[in-house]
Amino acid sequence: MEIIIDIEDSEPLFAQLVTQIKQAVLSGKILPGDSLPSIRQLAGDLRLNNKTVAKAYRLLERDSVIEAKGYRGTFIHPQAVANSTVDINDIITRKLGDTIQALRTSGATDSEIRIVFAELMKAHQEQGVNL
Amino acid sequence: MEIIIDIEDSEPLFAQLVTQIKQAVLSGKILPGDSLPSIRQLAGDLRLNNKTVAKAYRLLERDSVIEAKGYRGTFIHPQAVANSTVDINDIITRKLGDTIQALRTSGATDSEIRIVFAELMKAHQEQGVNL
DNA sequence: ATATGTACCATTAGTACAAATGGTACAACT
DNA sequence: AGTTGTACCATTTGTACTAATGGTACATAT
Structure with a gap:
């Protein structure tokens, strides 16, 4: 899975993250049950603040695209594909x-x-x- | 008809004007067909900018509480009483x-x-x- | 000429919010 | 000890709006 953040884009950084993760789910690049990198790790890789990634994760969980399981990590929701189309x-x-x-x-x-x-x-x- | 503008009030000046004119209509202090002072004159009396009074008049006409008749002046609308209760x-x-x-x-x-x-x-x- | 409502040009001050950043701390678990 | 998501404390930058102000100009009428 490849995520590209463009800080020049007018679209907010957290929104770019949300969009790209939903796209990856829809295209089958990531599947229900797959694990996602932790907030801190993804923030480090993309050189974003933890809070920015946390915000994206929070919105994705609100839409039931991902599931946060505390210390066990974060995973793609079973109904992620269907829920990724709902905007x-x-x-x-x-x-x-x-x-x-x-x-x-x-x-x-x-x-x-x-x-x-x-x-x-x-x-x-x-x-x-x-x- | 007596209008009192309180520049210390948090309610905007033009809104104070609108409210007080509607109140005067509802209480019968001014009657349908009565003429109102011109924008410039009222602004002068209350020491307000012409634009502020013009804004209040514009909103009152939108609500059909008053009727602007160009160079002939501005008058209380025939249905002003009923329209003053509609907020x-x-x-x-x-x-x-x-x-x-x-x-x-x-x-x-x-x-x-x-x-x-x-x-x-x-x-x-x-x-x-x-x- | 003078007065009417109206329509533009414009500025100033205050308020409110989004977005992103940084740091600290917690409970729950390996 | 180390990692997880999460929840606070906070600040900075940029944007966008309201309200009110001032000035100029216009057509339409008396």
């Missing part, structure tokens, strides 16, 4: 886009939408929910 | 809140939602839609 960003773009379009049609300005959005996100965060 | 922010909060809640339930992180939201708003703006 949460597509879902967000579709649902959120529909809602925004409806609000604009109702006469709401972009500025008003932005302000309410910020309030909604802030209110949630103050109740102790974070990533 | 576009409530509509936005409800619809947008529902969508965000659904996305969070789907596993989306707040950060991901924020990024997609910014992209959607930016894409729209680049097509020449502004307020």
